[in-house]
Amino acid sequence: MVDIANEIKQQVQERRPLTLAMILTNRWFLYGVSMLAFFLAWDMAAVARVFSSGLPRPYEVVLQLWRMMFDPLAGKSLLGHIWASTQRILIGFTIASLVAVPLGLMMALNRYVNAIVKPLFDLLKPMPPLAWISIAILWFGIGETSKVFIIIIGTFVPCLLDAYNGVRLVEPELYDVIRMLGGNRRHEIIQVCFPAAFPAIFAGLQIALSIAWSCVLAAELVSARSGLGFIIILGMNLSRPAMVVGGMVVIALVAWTMSQLVSGLERFVCPWKREIDSR
Amino acid sequence: MREERHPGQAKIECKDITKVFIQKGKQRVHVLDHISLDVKENEFVVILGPGQSGKSTLLRIIAGLETPTEGHVRIDGQEVEGPGPERGLVFQGYMLFAWKTVLGNVEMGPKLRGVPKKERREIAAHYIHLVGLDGFENHYPHQLSGGMKQRVGIARAYANNPQVMLLDEPFGQLDAQTRYFMEKETARIWETEKRTILFVTNNIDEAIYLADRIVTMEGKLPGRMHVVYRVDLPRPREHTDMAFLKLRHEITEASELTL
Amino acid sequence: MAYEQVKVKTPLILRLLPILSIITFFGTWQLVVDWEIVPSTMLASPIQIFQLFLVKWTEVNPDGALLSQHIWTSVQEAFTGYLLALLVGIPLGLAMGWFIVVEGLSRPIFEMIRPIPPVAWIPLVIFWFGIGISGKVFIIWIGGIVPCVINSYEGVRMTNPTLIQMARTYGATDWQIFKQICIPSALPMVFGALQIALACCWTNLVAAELLAADVGLGFLITMGRKLALPDMVLLGMIMIGLTGVVIGVVINYFEKRLLAGIRR
Numbered sequence: 001m002v003d004i005a006n007e008i009k010q011q012v013q014e015r016r017p018l019t020l021a022m023i024l025t026n027r028w029f030l031y032g033v034s035m036l037a038f039f040l041a042w043d044m045a046a047v048a049r050v051f052s053s054g055l056p057r058p059y060e061v062v063l064q065l066w067r068m069m070f071d072p073l074a075g076k077s078l079l080g081h082i083w084a085s086t087q088r089i090l091i092g093f094t095i096a097s098l099v100a101v102p103l104g105l106m107m108a109l110n111r112y113v114n115a116i117v118k119p120l121f122d123l124l125k126p127m128p129p130l131a132w133i134s135i136a137i138l139w140f141g142i143g144e145t146s147k148v149f150i151i152i153i154g155t156f157v158p159c160l161l162d163a164y165n166g167v168r169l170v171e172p173e174l175y176d177v178i179r180m181l182g183g184n185r186r187h188e189i190i191q192v193c194f195p196a197a198f199p200a201i202f203a204g205l206q207i208a209l210s211i212a213w214s215c216v217l218a219a220e221l222v223s224a225r226s227g228l229g230f231i232i233i234l235g236m237n238l239s240r241p242a243m244v245v246g247g248m249v250v251i252a253l254v255a256w257t258m259s260q261l262v263s264g265l266e267r268f269v270c271p272w273k274r275e276i277d278s279r
Numbered sequence: 280m281r282e283e284r285h286p287g288q289a290k291i292e293c294k295d296i297t298k299v300f301i302q303k304g305k306q307r308v309h310v311l312d313h314i315s316l317d318v319k320e321n322e323f324v325v326i327l328g329p330g331q332s333g334k335s336t337l338l339r340i341i342a343g344l345e346t347p348t349e350g351h352v353r354i355d356g357q358e359v360e361g362p363g364p365e366r367g368l369v370f371q372g373y374m375l376f377a378w379k380t381v382l383g384n385v386e387m388g389p390k391l392r393g394v395p396k397k398e399r400r401e402i403a404a405h406y407i408h409l410v411g412l413d414g415f416e417n418h419y420p421h422q423l424s425g426g427m428k429q430r431v432g433i434a435r436a437y438a439n440n441p442q443v444m445l446l447d448e449p450f451g452q453l454d455a456q457t458r459y460f461m462e463k464e465t466a467r468i469w470e471t472e473k474r475t476i477l478f479v480t481n482n483i484d485e486a487i488y489l490a491d492r493i494v495t496m497e498g499k500l501p502g503r504m505h506v507v508y509r510v511d512l513p514r515p516r517e518h519t520d521m522a523f524l525k526l527r528h529e530i531t532e533a534s535e536l537t538l
Numbered sequence: 539m540a541y542e543q544v545k546v547k548t549p550l551i552l553r554l555l556p557i558l559s560i561i562t563f564f565g566t567w568q569l570v571v572d573w574e575i576v577p578s579t580m581l582a583s584p585i586q587i588f589q590l591f592l593v594k595w596t597e598v599n600p601d602g603a604l605l606s607q608h609i610w611t612s613v614q615e616a617f618t619g620y621l622l623a624l625l626v627g628i629p630l631g632l633a634m635g636w637f638i639v640v641e642g643l644s645r646p647i648f649e650m651i652r653p654i655p656p657v658a659w660i661p662l663v664i665f666w667f668g669i670g671i672s673g674k675v676f677i678i679w680i681g682g683i684v685p686c687v688i689n690s691y692e693g694v695r696m697t698n699p700t701l702i703q704m705a706r707t708y709g710a711t712d713w714q715i716f717k718q719i720c721i722p723s724a725l726p727m728v729f730g731a732l733q734i735a736l737a738c739c740w741t742n743l744v745a746a747e748l749l750a751a752d753v754g755l756g757f758l759i760t761m762g763r764k765l766a767l768p769d770m771v772l773l774g775m776i777m778i779g780l781t782g783v784v785i786g787v788v789i790n791y792f793e794k795r796l797l798a799g800i801r802r
Binding site: 026035133217247 | 760782783
């Protein structure tokens with residue numbers, strides 16, 4: 001046995017006595033104060049009609065959400081609308097990532113593919129995805145296809161770009177390791193390129209997800225009979241701010257949950273990254 | 280000594296190696312100039328030189344990762360035409376696969392050569408034990424300290440059962456304490472499983488501590504061989520031994536190395 | 539065998555392929571429209587778009603404004619939102635990075651608002667501000683402030699702790715450390731935010747003009763859709779892309795100048 005104890009790092013935590021100043025600068029205490037102040041200010045602003053009738057009181061929003069859970073709106077309950085939006089995102093997102101990630105990897109691995117695709121990609125990249133909404137409606141009408149299309153357009157760019165950069169930024173000496181150990185080009189790709197690009201691909205997926213939300217909402221605002229964007233635009237048309245704010249709250253919750261799910265998936269697929277992040 | 284090879288034939292044979300790089304498409308950089316070097320079977324040879332003396336390039340040429348502009352490298356009389364598993368390379372920057380555990384890293388060589396799972400697990404376990412990392416099999420590289428990372432690097436190179444080990448400033452990134460410790464470990468590992476070793480460093484003490492033979496390089500490009508020293512000190516060696524210090528003094532005097 | 543690993547020049551084919559690729563793209567596009575594979579109500583050819591581009595400098599109809607007016611309005615809105623985002627976001631992010639009280643008080647609110655895409659603010663903003671410029675600026679601001687806060691926060695957080703400890707041993711106050719050490723060391727990240735925030739603002743411009751506008755590039759696109767004029771839609775899209783690139787280049791230039799000025 002060899003002693004390697006002298007190489008293991010130790011973590012020591014300092015304990016401090018509890019004082020009033022400690023409590024006042026405690027992060028969780030401040031978080032609580034902040035939330036409380038936020039909702040109080042919101043309520044007061046609503047009561048004082050700062051935005052005339054444009055701001056509902058927080059409890060009105062909760063009430064509205066409760067009602068929407070059970071009373072169907074345009075034939076769907078709140079959960080139905082959540083699912084409608086989520087479904088669009090999932091379809092568009094899946095199609096985009098299935099095409100964009102392999103294409104990005106191929107661009108990074110093959111100069112010829114890169115030479116053909118890169119210029120086209122650079123040409124289309126500066127166009128904001130939301131700008132595609134109108135052309136999508138001209139092409140596909142106002143049905144599901146145009147919504148999915150916009151999501152594909154919006155998520156394609158970050159998926160492809162991060163897969164591409166992920167492979168590009170691999171330490172080239174790692175390929176030397178594979179070759180020294182007796183591996184060939186195929187081994188280099190399977191053992192080094194793909195795993196090394198995973199974290200970057202996931203970063204791309206996270207960005208893509210938030211863009212997908214923007215896209216689906218914008219598409220639903222323009223024309224839809226279901227979805228969370230439909231709820232908020234309906235609230236606007238009916239002059240019911242509680243419905244609008246309620247819709248926004250649900251959007252925030254669902255978007256946040258989905259991004260947590262992607263992070264969870266990343267931790268599952270890339271266990272080696274676990275502690276790099278938490279540091 | 281194996282009998283089928285006729286006596287006196289070197290394990291590694293470098294003949295008149297010259298290397299010229301071309302930078303940014305036009306600038307020519309002359310890195311190595313007519314290097315000839317023979318290493319015998321199971322000999323521990325250290326190439327000692329300051330930074331920018333072309334010693335790492337020489338090692339990469341022997342590894343097959345670079346082609347020499349002139350000259351050739353032979354291993355067991357066979358010309359080197361590319362990287363291959365009969366040579367194990369240990370990198371200065373560890374170059375571990377961050378997405379593999381210690382076990383996954385060490386068994387990579389056998390895996391690439393198609394060794395069945397059970398067998399390669401045994402091989403990996405053996406070398407993990409040899410480098411003293413028992414109990415760390417399922418750790419990821421980022422959970423290890425620098426010295427432990429390089430142990431994995433050494434085990435990974437050993438696991439392919441190479442006839443020649445090439446180490447490129449393996450302890451350059453370690454602190455003095457760990458470095459000293461790892462030198463001892465390297466000597467121990469080499470005594471346990473003898474291999475022909477070519478070790479590149481810029482540290483005189485490390486060179487004298489480990490080497491059977493020290494080849495010093497001149498301190499400027501193009502890299503040329505300077506002096507060859509034979510180290511006949513008994514092992515295990517002591518840094519404070521009189522003979523050790525005398526040799527150290529001699530090497531320092533003879534070269535521009537003031538380390 | 540001498541120089542094989544040094545590629546002195548790219549093969550001819552690699553230099554030709556990008557050009558070929560672009561030509562094929564535009565050629566196919568043009569032909570698809572010319573041969574009426576796709577009906578003209580759905581797609582306009584590059585040449586038609588270019589013709590409209592030339593005409594729109596002098597012709598107000600059918601959307602009610604010249605191209606220059608559209609561009610100018612959009613740029614104005616985007617920049618107002620952008621500047622406001624910088625003015626609020628950067629100081630907030632810097633303070634959140636250093637003062638625990640600021641972080642504790644603003645973080646939960648920031649984290650609550652962050653997942654809401656700027657698009658989702660449109661209906662509420664119309665309630666609050668009507669359909670004037672202030673509502674659009676607000677949506678652009680919401681989009682731009684997030685990267686400003688995050689980058690400045692991270693910038694301060696990444697300050698070398700040894701520097702802070704050194705300052706403490708010299709007896710510097712919290713405020714002095716913040717001003718003399720944290721802010722300068724966060725600057726590169728803050729400059730990074732300039733570009734990212736601009737891209738966010740410019741993207742959100744389309745969102746802002748989506749529902750309520752009477753002039754602007756986003757409005758041009760929406761109008762083109764309502765009138766079923768694909769050339770107008772595509773012209774609007776291309777102009778947004780192009781203007782975005784131009785602004786990006788300009789900002790990049792200033793960023794380099796500023797950074798060079800700081801390093802000197």
